[in-house]
Amino acid sequence: MALVNTKKMFEMAYKNGYAVGAFNVNNMEITQGIIAAVAEEKAPLILQVSRGAREYAKNSYLRAIIDVVVEENPDIPVAINLDHGDNFETCKQFVDDGFTSVMIDGSRLPFEENIAVTKKVCEYAHPRDVVVEAELGQLGGIEEDVVGVEDVEKHIADPDQAVEFVEKSGCDSLAVACGTSHGAYKFKVEPKLAFDVLEEIGRRLPGFPLVMHGSSSVLKEFVDLINKYGGAMPNAMGVPEEAVTKASKMAMCKVNIDTDLRLALTAKIRQVFAEKPSEFDPRKYLGPGRDAIKAMVKHKLHVVGCAGKAAECS
Numbered sequence: 106m107a108l109v110n111t112k113k114m115f116e117m118a119y120k121n122g123y124a125v126g127a128f129n130v131n132n133m134e135i136t137q138g139i140i141a142a143v144a145e146e147k148a149p150l151i152l153q154v155s156r157g158a159r160e161y162a163k164n165s166y167l168r169a170i171i172d173v174v175v176e177e178n179p180d181i182p183v184a185i186n187l188d189h190g191d192n193f194e195t196c197k198q199f200v201d202d203g204f205t206s207v208m209i210d211g212s213r214l215p216f217e218e219n220i221a222v223t224k225k226v227c228e229y230a231h232p233r234d235v236v237v238e239a240e241l242g243q244l245g246g247i248e249e250d251v252v253g254v255e256d257v258e259k260h261i262a263d264p265d266q267a268v269e270f271v272e273k274s275g276c277d278s279l280a281v282a283c284g285t286s287h288g289a290y291k292f293k294v295e296p297k298l299a300f301d302v303l304e305e306i307g308r309r310l311p312g313f314p315l316v317m318h319g320s321s322s323v324l325k326e327f328v329d330l331i332n333k334y335g336g337a338m339p340n341a342m343g344v345p346e347e348a349v350t351k352a353s354k355m356a357m358c359k360v361n362i363d364t365d366l367r368l369a370l371t372a373k374i375r376q377v378f379a380e381k382p383s384e385f386d387p388r389k390y391l392g393p394g395r396d397a398i399k400a401m402v403k404h405k406l407h408v409v410g411c412a413g414k415a416a417e418c419s
């Protein structure tokens with residue numbers, strides 16, 4: 106199957122009460138770990154490329170790896186999404202490069218300007234069969250200069266604005282800030298998501314797919330391993346997996362996960378280095394790291410509920 110956009114995936118996810126996992130890719134091992142998990146679990150897949158990933162690996166390299174993934178897995182519907190595109194030109198470039206989905210993140214802009222830039226991206230993307238994800242409210246972690254973890258609650262998406270935004274911009278899905286943030290330090294005290302807001306937006310926009318950013322759970326097991334083997338990640342905290350599952354059964358049709366993959370890879374590599382100090386063959390630590398990514402993704406596909414759903418999304 107060639108690359109697909111997310112239309113059918115979201116239609117099925119919404120109808121059947123699950124979300125599709127969207128995983129960030131930064132190199133070959135991460136991508137291979139993800140696709141190995143998805144192939145075994147027969148899940149639909151969204152791979153996404155952030156600005157950091159592009160700066161690190163170059164889009165052309167990541168695209169070549171993703172093209173192999175698609176070619177070797179004809180039974181898996183795969184979409185590729187530009188994660189947090191910051192302006193029209195970036196989104197246009199990724200549409201032209203063959204991405205099937207682009208996110209225009211205008212969340213730092215005034216409301217009307219966010220609508221205007223999202224509309225412009227839609228007008229370019231839609232005739233080319235590319236879907237557009239937009240963002241409303243502000244998440245912590247990416248827009249660090251604006252939102253610190255302690256301020257996340259103040260930036261939760263407003264249901265009235267969500268309805269107006271979707272109607273006026275024409276976006277295909279909307280990332281709504283609901284208390285999550287990017288990275289490994291999402292909450293200072295206890296995790297809290299605005300499920301009432303999600304429910305209200307879901308009720309006011311029936312059938313419309315929402316997107317959850319900052320969905321990593323920062324599992325204690327992996328933070329403990331990192332700390333045990335020489336790392337220092339005190340007070341790391343993520344979104345409890347039950348909350349991710351609950352959101353996935355609501356209107357959240359896409360769940361973004363990056364940090365949990367980083368933690369799995371880092372914990373495993375640290376373990377190898379600690380247990381085998383003489384090891385210097387990259388394959389001997391990147392290989393186990395890749396296996397750790399695979400295990401994490403397999404687990405996540407069950408958390409969001411898309412395991413076994415590849416066929417219905419094709």
Ligand code: G3H
Nearest residue numbers: 155156157158188287363
């Ligand atoms: O969108 C958030 C991702 O975790 C990407 O972060 O820009 O450091 O790759 P990054």
Ligand code: 13P
Nearest residue numbers: 288318319320321363364
């Ligand atoms: P995490 O940092 O929680 O993995 O979120 C990733 C994300 O939202 C990418 O857009």
Ligand code: ZN
Nearest residue numbers: 287318319361
């Ligand atoms: Zn994000």
